[in-house]
Amino acid sequence: MAYDPSAIESKWQEFWQEHETFRAEIDASKPKYYVLDMFPYPSGDGLHVGHPEGYTATDIMARYKRMRGFNVLHPMGWDAFGLPAEQYAIKTGTHPRITTGNNIANFKRQIQSLGFSYDWSREIDTTDPNYVKWTQWIFRKLHEHGLAYEAEVAVNWCPELGTVLANEEVIDGKSEVGGHPVVRMPMKQWMLKITAYADRLIEDLDELDWPEPIKKMQRDWIGRSEGANVRFGVDSSSSRGEDVEIEVFTTRPDTLFGATYMVLAPEHELVASITTDDQRAAVEEYVERSARRSERDRMADAGSKTGVWTGATASNPTHGESIPVWIADYVLAGYGTGAIMAVPGHDERDWEFAKTFDLPIVEVVAGGDVTEAAHTGPGTATNSGFLDGLETPAAKSKMIEWLESEGLGQGTVTYKLRDWLFSRQRYWGEPFPVVHHEDGRVELIPESELPLTLPELEDFKPSGEGYEPPLARVKEWIETTDAEGRAVLRDANTMPQWAGSCWYFLRFLDPMNDEAPWSEEAEKYWMPVDLYVGGAEHAVLHLLYSRFWHKVFYDLGLVSTKEPFQKLVNQGMILGESFRFYDDNPNDDASTSPTRFPSDAVKETAEGPVLKEDGRAVKARWLQLKDVTLDEDRNAVHPEDASLPLERVVEKMSKSRGNVINPDDVIREHGADSMRLYEMFIGPLEKSAPWSTEGIQGIYRFLQRAYRLFHEGEDEEERFVAPADGAGTDDQRRLTAETVSGVTEDLENMRFNTAISKLMIFARDITKDGAVPRESAETFVLLLAPMAPHLAEELWSLLGHGESLAYEAWPVADESLLVADTVSLVVQHNGKKRGEIEVAADADDAAIEAAALAVENVQKSLGGRDPKKVIVVPGRLVNIVG
RNA sequence: GCCGGGGUGGCGGAACUGGUAGACGCAGUGGCCUUAGGAGCCACCGUCCUCGUGACGUGCAGGUUCGAGUCCUGUCCCCGGUACCA
Incomplete structure (x- = not known):
């Protein structure tokens, strides 16, 4: 019982801090290693056990690489702008700066209590004016190079709350808070031209050491598709003699002969002008209905097709036949040209639509039976005039050639990726470093005036007047003058949270720099990030946005690498465990005594869980492991009713399930080293796994055992026992060599769980034939150090070393011992x-x-x-x- | 539906390129030590039986191979992402 983590851990944490053990400086004589965590948003709830999983992994790598002779950069900071602090401010009047400051202090305390080897002298906070200054500086660069522009884009306006809401705050077309109706309103917004980099964002993925699924998600998100734009002339009878053309995008120009009708998105600009008088009422009703329908509704009946004929016809340019022009909401206004040529023989959606409205279906690619289903695969062109007999790829290029020579269209590339909506109607974000002139001109404010800081507010409630951001109310801030003394207005929008996280890894290189966001020297030395660890939820947006900015920086000569993050690892989630049953008291009525039901008596319905038997509404209840009773077959049963089996559920930790584990509690009981080791031991880093309150016992026992390898006696009698001199018996030397070799290989591959099991085997077996020899003891302590640094430092110092082991050379296995006779x-x-x-x-x-x-x-x-x-x-x- | 990941003891998981399935840990069982043990140490711990250097066993059904958790075909289930992208 002598191992006392709390004493050891605070001692070494102070030591590291005092000696600035982990301070990183540029040193050209050493290879560098930049290991980075996705920095956290410091929420009011504090750290949960999921955060330290990734942080522990990167810390182990940082410590390991230091011992392998690398100059390691391992920083931490705060992604501190964000909605929760502003919402809290609206509720309580507390300035987001105060909330954010408190949350950061709490996060920092918790993170430090885990003994991570961050270089805290590089700590950054995206809300710090010295950081905001450079975020705004970057915006200036983007604007100067034509990558930032203003456009009218719809926002979620909630009249009741008088505020604009983020998509995630809108649920089923109603505000998350209060359930008020939300309408889409166009508003002038800043956009960033990420689409200009679409191809490079796809191509450069090839060079990266990232998980394939993440690369694929990025490629799909960008969604490059090659095809052709084709112009169809609207028949003059329906266009009142005017020359009206509808342009469509298609990936299958080879099927143009089979286009038997066209469809416009209900929002398409030509809808009103081509609609004939006798169809007008029906079309207008359909357009209005689509506009009212929420995303959710549209999704719900994705299978069934709706639409209305506009009364107009257009001519299929291949054979000149008239085909009807419809509108339908299965065509999206925002993709391609917002209009399609429908080829029901070879597109499933068109096929279903044609069946629904009894439109002709023509086979133009052989190989299927278009009377039964659309044949979407490749095949030989048929019924297609000059394409007949060609295979699909050849038919495509021949058709594009023909369209171009006839002036009817051209080959083109379309992306799913849209430009990045870069403004938010919020207070707690970076203000835009621009002023608006009366004549509508936009001007950047001079670099010397950066940072442009937020005005102080007394009241953070939205103005409620018009759909204006909170900053619009602050007249004395909004109304200003330019260098020539002309009256101008500041921009009332602020930047999204992504802005700060798009470039923080570059600021870490040189966080105190007043002259530039980072120095060329630091960038050349440290970049790129060698290892980036974070949750898969950032697979697309954060990683795509930062890659985009980085490429802009590259083009501007501000960075020397095309890509910021060389190797990416996504850690899995730490899940919570709980035990579920149901009762028939869905309204939590305290006056009744509810009957309990096991999970298998209940089924889920759209309205919630109900009893299978009679359909009565029931409500799920959760118990924690410590509160359940185990019957003789070790099944969990209700503590007050042994006949009620409980269902073990493993799911994301959340307050409502009561399955949240607080790292503070774990550290108090078992210490930071146990917490670190346990998180690494429960499975591969990339995989999700449940936190088990018992499981950590085994780790704690292992650390105790490690401690006891160096101590004897109990309580007051306890004393350090120096290991026996020398290298020990053959078996001991072999075990030591095997452990070195195995642990090294595991760490290189970030297989921490198996590395720990090898250390356990060592601690169990090394004393099998005698006292621990000194060489084995020192080797073991060094191998343990990246994972359980506090205990390792303590043992290292007991072994008589005056200095921290953080920069000791990593042990090397004696190869000759690894080959058996x-x-x-x-x-x-x-x-x-x-x-x-x-x-x-x-x-x-x-x-x-x-x-x-x-x-x-x-x-x-x-x-x-x-x-x-x-x-x-x-x-x-x-x-x-x- | 599509895309991605995954199904191995009571539980978390090992098993590198096909080569002794279940390392390591939790829980459990037995023993030792002890005034006591919620400490420590030792042993056992997939299923079945005829208790053997026995048969079966990695979601299911086939296949390839001297040999399959690992490769192939089909199929079922779970988790995550996404939503008619022309």
């Missing part, structure tokens, strides 16, 4: 194990074969037959076939 081989007959033999490591196949055939069981199994074949797998086994 004899090996034990499994002997199989027809693939079934029949015995084992011990042979010299360098025995030849003939000798091995003879030894294997001599095994009594093998002979018995062979039953006198001669073996047909003998397979010898060196170092593994012998398989006798016959």
Whole structure:
């Protein structure tokens, strides 16, 4: 019971801080290693056990690489702008700066209590004016290079709350807070031209050491598709003699002969002008209905197609036949040209639409049966005039050639990716460093006036007048003058939270720089980030936005690498465990005594859980492991009713489930080293796994055992015992070498769980034949150091070293000890194990074969037959076939 | 639906390129130590039986192979993402 993590851990945390052990400086004589965590938003709830999982992994790598002679940059900071602090301000009047400051202090305390080796001198906070200054400086650069522009874009305006809401604050077309109606309103907004980088954002993924699924998600999000734009002339009878053309985008120009009708998005600008008088009422009703329908509604009946004929027809340019022009909400206004040519024979959606409205279906690609289903795959062109007989790829290019020569269209590339909506109607964000002139001109404010800071507010409630951001109310801030003394207005929008997180990894290189966002020297030395660890929820947006900015910086000569993050690892989620049952008191009525039901008596419905038996509404209840009773079969049952089985559920930690684990509690009880080790031990980093309150016991026992390798006696009698001099017995030397080799390989591959199990085996077996020899003891302490740094430092100092082990050289295994003189081989007959033999490591196949055939069981199994074949797998086994 | 990940003991998980399935840990069982043990140490711990250097066993059904958790075909289930992208 002598191992006392709390004393050891605070001692070493103070030591590291006092000695600035982890301060990183540029040192050209050493290779660098930049290991980065996705910095957190410091929420009011504090750290949960999920955060430290990634942080522990990066810390182990940072400490390991230091011992391997790398100059390691390992910083931490705060992504501190964000909605929760502003919402809290609206509710309580507390300035977001105060809330943010408190939350940062709490996060920092918690993170530091885990003993991570961050260089705290580089701590940054995206809300700090010295940081905001450079975020605004970057916006100036983007604007100067034509990558920032203003456009009218719809926002979620909630008249009741008098504020603009983020998509995530809108649920089912109503505000998350209060359930008030939300309408889409156009508003002038800042946009960033990320689409200009679409191709490079796809291409450069190839060079990155990222998980394939993440790369794929990015490629799909950008959604490059090659095809053609084709112009269809609207028949003059329906366009009142005017020359009206509808341009469509298609990825299958080869199917143009099979276009039997066209569809416009209800929002398409030509809808009103081409609609004929007798169809006008129906079209207008449909347009209005689509506009009213929420995203959710549209999604709900994605299977069934709706639409209305506009009364107009257009001419299919290939054969000149008239085809009807419809409107339907399965065509999206925002993708391609907002209009399609419908080829029902070869597109599933068009096929369904044609079936619904009895439109003609023509086969133009052989290989399917278009009367049964759309044939969407490739095939030979048919019924297609000059394309007949061509395979799909050839038909595509021939059609594009024809369209271009006839002036009817051209080959083109379309992306799903849209430009990035970069303004928010919020207070707690970076103000835009621009002024608006009366004549509508926009001017950047001079660099010397940065940072442009937020005005102080007394009241953070939205103005409620018009759909204006809170800053619009602050007349004395909004109304200002330019250098020539003309009256101008500041921009009332602020930047999104992404702005700060798009470039923070560059500021870490040189956080105190007043002259530039970062110095060329620091950038050249430290970039790119060698290892970036964070949650998969940022797979697309954060990583895509930062890559975009980084490419802009690259083009401007501000950085030397095309990509910011060389290797990316997504950590899994730490899940919570709880035990579920139901009761028939869905309204939490305290006066009734509810009946409890097991999970298998309940089914989920759209309205919530109900009893299978009679459909009564019930409500789920959760119990924690410590509160449940285990019956004799070790099944969890309700503590007050042993006949009620409980369902074990493992899911995301959340307050409502009561399954949240607070790191402070874990550290108090078992120490930071146990917490670190446990998070690494429960499974591979990339995988999600449940936190188990018992499981950490095993880790704690292991650390105690490690401590006891160096101590004897109990309580007051306890004292340090120096290890025996020398290298110990052959077995001890071999075990030590094997541990070094195994742990090293595991750490290189970030397989922390198996590295820990190897250390456990060492601690269990090293004293099997005598006291721990000094060489093994020191090696073990060094191997333990990246993962359990506090205990390792303590033991290292007890072993008589005056300095921190943070920069000690990583142990090297004595290779000669890793090769055994004899090996034990499994002997199989027809693939079934029949015995084992011990042979010299360098025995030849003939000798091995003879030894294997001599095994009594093998002979018995062979039953006198001669073996047909003998397979010898060196170092593994012998398989006798016959 | 589509895309991605995954199904191995009571539980978390090991098993590198096909080569002894279940390392390590939790929980459990037995023993030792002890005034006591919620400490520590040792042993056992997939299923079945005829208790053996026995049979079966990695979601399910097939296949390839001397040999399959690992490769192939089909199929079921779970988790995550996404939502008619022409």
